[in-house]
Amino acid sequence: MELSQVGGHFVARFSAMASPCEVLVETTDSSLAAHVGELVEQEAVRIERKYSRYRNDSVISQVNRSAGRPVAVDEETGRLLDYSAQCFLLSNGRFDVTAGVLRRAWKFDGSDRVPTSASVETLLPLIGWKKVQWQYPHVVLPHGMEIDFGGIGKEYAVDSACKLVMQQTDVSTVINFGGDLFVTGPRKDGSPWQIGVDDPYADGKKVVDLLSVRRGGVATSGDARRFLCKNGVRYGHILNPETGWPVANAPRSVTVIANTCTDAGMLATFSMLEGVAAEDFLRAQNLVYRCVW
Amino acid sequence: MKMSMLLLAATIIVTSGCVVAPVRPWERTLLAEPAMQLVPSLVDNLIDEHTYFSKEGASGGQGVGGGGCGCN
Amino acid sequence: MQLTCRGSIGVALASATASLLSATPTHAVDKVQNWQVDSAFYVYSEKDRVNVVEPAAQAKREIADDEFVTVTLVADAMTGASPNGASPAAKPQTFTATSGNVSYSTPANTLPVHTFEDLRGAVAVDWDKPLSRLSRVLVGGSFSQEFDYTSMGASATYSRDSEDKFTTFSLGAALGLDFVQAKGGAPEPFSLLGNGATRTSRDDDDDDEGNADIKNKTIVDVVAGVTQVMTPRWLTQFNIGLGLTQGYLSDPYKMISLIDPANGDTFNYRAEKRPDSRFRQTFYTKTAYHFSKDTAHVSYRYYADNWGLRAHTADLKYRLELGARHYLQPHLRYYHQDEANFFHHNLVGLTLPTDNASADLRLATMSSYTLGLKYGFPLGKRHELSARVEHMRQQGESHPNSAIGSQKSQDFFPKLRVWMAQIGYSFEF
Numbered sequence: 003m004e005l006s007q008v009g010g011h012f013v014a015r016f017s018a019m020a021s022p023c024e025v026l027v028e029t030t031d032s033s034l035a036a037h038v039g040e041l042v043e044q045e046a047v048r049i050e051r052k053y054s055r056y057r058n059d060s061v062i063s064q065v066n067r068s069a070g071r072p073v074a075v076d077e078e079t080g081r082l083l084d085y086s087a088q089c090f091l092l093s094n095g096r097f098d099v100t101a102g103v104l105r106r107a108w109k110f111d112g113s114d115r116v117p118t119s120a121s122v123e124t125l126l127p128l129i130g131w132k133k134v135q136w137q138y139p140h141v142v143l144p145h146g147m148e149i150d151f152g153g154i155g156k157e158y159a160v161d162s163a164c165k166l167v168m169q170q171t172d173v174s175t176v177i178n179f180g181g182d183l184f185v186t187g188p189r190k191d192g193s194p195w196q197i198g199v200d201d202p203y204a205d206g207k208k209v210v211d212l213l214s215v216r217r218g219g220v221a222t223s224g225d226a227r228r229f230l231c232k233n234g235v236r237y238g239h240i241l242n243p244e245t246g247w248p249v250a251n252a253p254r255s256v257t258v259i260a261n262t263c264t265d266a267g268m269l270a271t272f273s274m275l276e277g278v279a280a281e282d283f284l285r286a287q288n289l290v291y292r293c294v295w
Numbered sequence: 296m297k298m299s300m301l302l303l304a305a306t307i308i309v310t311s312g313c314v315v316a317p318v319r320p321w322e323r324t325l326l327a328e329p330a331m332q333l334v335p336s337l338v339d340n341l342i343d344e345h346t347y348f349s350k351e352g353a354s355g356g357q358g359v360g361g362g363g364c365g366c367n
Numbered sequence: 368m369q370l371t372c373r374g375s376i377g378v379a380l381a382s383a384t385a386s387l388l389s390a391t392p393t394h395a396v397d398k399v400q401n402w403q404v405d406s407a408f409y410v411y412s413e414k415d416r417v418n419v420v421e422p423a424a425q426a427k428r429e430i431a432d433d434e435f436v437t438v439t440l441v442a443d444a445m446t447g448a449s450p451n452g453a454s455p456a457a458k459p460q461t462f463t464a465t466s467g468n469v470s471y472s473t474p475a476n477t478l479p480v481h482t483f484e485d486l487r488g489a490v491a492v493d494w495d496k497p498l499s500r501l502s503r504v505l506v507g508g509s510f511s512q513e514f515d516y517t518s519m520g521a522s523a524t525y526s527r528d529s530e531d532k533f534t535t536f537s538l539g540a541a542l543g544l545d546f547v548q549a550k551g552g553a554p555e556p557f558s559l560l561g562n563g564a565t566r567t568s569r570d571d572d573d574d575d576e577g578n579a580d581i582k583n584k585t586i587v588d589v590v591a592g593v594t595q596v597m598t599p600r601w602l603t604q605f606n607i608g609l610g611l612t613q614g615y616l617s618d619p620y621k622m623i624s625l626i627d628p629a630n631g632d633t634f635n636y637r638a639e640k641r642p643d644s645r646f647r648q649t650f651y652t653k654t655a656y657h658f659s660k661d662t663a664h665v666s667y668r669y670y671a672d673n674w675g676l677r678a679h680t681a682d683l684k685y686r687l688e689l690g691a692r693h694y695l696q697p698h699l700r701y702y703h704q705d706e707a708n709f710f711h712h713n714l715v716g717l718t719l720p721t722d723n724a725s726a727d728l729r730l731a732t733m734s735s736y737t738l739g740l741k742y743g744f745p746l747g748k749r750h751e752l753s754a755r756v757e758h759m760r761q762q763g764e765s766h767p768n769s770a771i772g773s774q775k776s777q778d779f780f781p782k783l784r785v786w787m788a789q790i791g792y793s794f795e796f
Contacts, residue, residue: 081387088383092376161388265384269377287377326602330662330686330694331655333594333604338405338425338791339741339755341439345421346411346787350761352704352730353670353678356608356651359524359541359588362491362509365516367729
């Protein structure tokens with residue numbers, strides 16, 4: 003973790019969850035900033051180790067290897083599964099943590115290698131939250147299916163790390179994991195933090211809007227970095243679990259401000275799942291948002 | 296006021312469970328402020344309830360428990 | 368996605384997220400569990416009558432995830448004089464204690480009072496824990512001891528939230544057992560006390576002569592309530608309560624004057640008598656409203672019991688935020704009660720009343736008004752100092768229609784003027 007001072011606050015930077023992470027701490031006390039930065043890094047690493055599908059020893063890999071046998075999970079994993087179930091219901095089945103197997107067909111590397119219909123269709127029987135049996139503390143995942151918390155993990159880690167930080171100190175802190183962030187409070191002079199919304203057409207080099215946030219979570223859902231493009235048609239990475247294909251006519255990016263980072267992320271995801279009706283959904287929820295088409 | 300009227304009032308209130316206006320998620324923070332606790336100062340309430348219990352004929356209403364004294 | 372109520376998905380999602388984030392992180396760096404303490408030093412003073420000094424403290428600690436224990440300690444030292452039930456008269460009156468050692472007299476045209484002194488200590492412990500995702504239980508016990516009075520109680524309250532957590536239902540029940548050990552024994556109800564009214568004084572200086580006569584009463588209370596979030600700024604609560612007290616409910620130290628129907632002079636006294644049971648009903652509602660910076664709390668209580676007492680209580684507190692966590696809070700309270708059906712200022716002649724009779728002014732028709740102001744300011748993170756001053760006036764029928772002869776010039780309910788002051792200190796350790 004590297005710590006640097008910028009004017010009246012410190013910035014701690016590290017890498018976790020395949021994203022650049024930074025923690026802004028509104029203090030001139032370097033030991034407090036270092037302590038907060040370490041706390042956040044430890045929590046990010048803990049959650050990554052627990053739920054990364056790339057690690058053999060992670061809880062999620064153990065569940066995904068269970069081949070149809072019941073697996074007993076801990077309380078935190080239980081809460082994430084409950085949350086997944088509720089999001090599945092609230093999205094009428096369009097948000098589904100079992101849709102991760104589609105990555106075997108879809109590799110969003112900016113190329114034009116769009117999968118064939120057949121390769122996508124063979125994966126469809128392995129998708130469907132309704133096929134999962136979940137009753138705390140046991141989850142039964144049919145053989146071949148997988149659970150992927152990728153759509154929740156980063157935002158949950160932001161909120162979880164924030165809880166720890168807020169128990170330790172009152173100073174305003176911003177925890178930003180690759181664009182999903184939480185602001186714990188206004189700066190010392192009462193002013194809000196200025197959060198830049200990336201221009202999805204400028205590949206991180208330009209900011210299309212500046213949000214003033216005093217307290218709350220901010221998350222962005224979008225295809226800025228993960229997409230395929232073939233014959234002039236852009237394929238975003240938000241996939242419809244029922245068809246296996248990207249949601250048609252979704253915005254390029256949606257940024258939402260909400261009470262928690264997890265809320266913001268899920269509302270942004272829900273709006274993307276609405277496709278062309280994304281902005282109507284955001285307006286109906288009375289949210290503060292930025293939508294780029 | 297008859298008991299039946301009191302019970303009727305309670306039933307009407309209890310069954311109309313819908314919120315009057317939608318509470319936006321980030322607006323919950325107002326409700327969580329200490330000043331919005333239904334009893335802003337428990338110690339003040341304890342002291343005042345004891346004082347008024349010893350000077351007046353009526354008592355109670357807010358909840359159960361708290362203990363008694365010989366002052367009434 | 369179907370949108371039933373406007374914005375309902377956002378609300379439901381927020382609720383789901385709250386559940387996800389609700390548990391304390393298991394790998395939190397060890398933090399010392401703090402005690403949050405609210406303490407107060409309160410002083411109460413009635414013009415020419417009762418004075419009370421009352422320190423109180425309440426300490427709360429989180430003992431497990433979302434589980435709390437609260438300990439409350441209160442002590443009060445009371446001195447002064449309180450009405451003994453006798454009516455004011457045109458001539459001076461003398462009252463004697465049973466032992467015959469202590470007697471006191473009241474000048475003419477003055478409401479008779481007896482002096483007393485009492486020291487009380489009380490302790491209460493509450494345990495508040497979640498039972499499931501949406502429900503909680505609060506269990507409590509209390510004990511209080513004075514020179515001649517002991518009170519103990521236990522209570523339990525169950526509360527349950529709705530799925531969206533905007534509504535909370537609660538049901539509580541409490542049991543109490545009180546013992547009174549009147550100095551010199553409790554008098555036979557309606558017994559004639561003689562012209563120099565032999566009366567026990569509550570003063571501790573008395574010799575402990577006479578048989579110690581322990582009387583008791585049992586109290587049962589039940590309260591059902593609903594708390595509802597009406598809008599993001601408005602929280603409201605409705606409670607309905609029922610209570611039953613049974614046992615010895617008279618005041619062993621109070622009497623009623625017997626009046627000569629010819630001229631209104633007092634010629635004797637009887638010990639008072641109240642029913643041996645009291646059944647009460649309360650309806651209580653309270654609202655908290657958050658303006659842009661300030662908050663207001665308003666409450667109303669309706670009380671009725673089978674003694675015929677009816678009372679209305681209205682209370683308003685407005686917290687004016689002055690910035691930097693300083694606040695000023697004015698307070699208004701209005702109380703009005705209609706007398707108990709066996710309240711009499713005095714009795715005429717020697718005819719025994721049909722059932723019960725008491726001249727305790729606390730059962731009489733009366734109104735009281737309180738005006739107060741509280742100022743609070745922070746001393747640091749979670750340290751706060753506060754000061755409040757209140758003034759109460761209580762008044763009733765000074766010249767009842769039932770007054771006869773020489774009574775007509777008497778003031779039966781001298782206006783009570785009370786000052787209350789309190790310093791409060793909240794801190795964490």
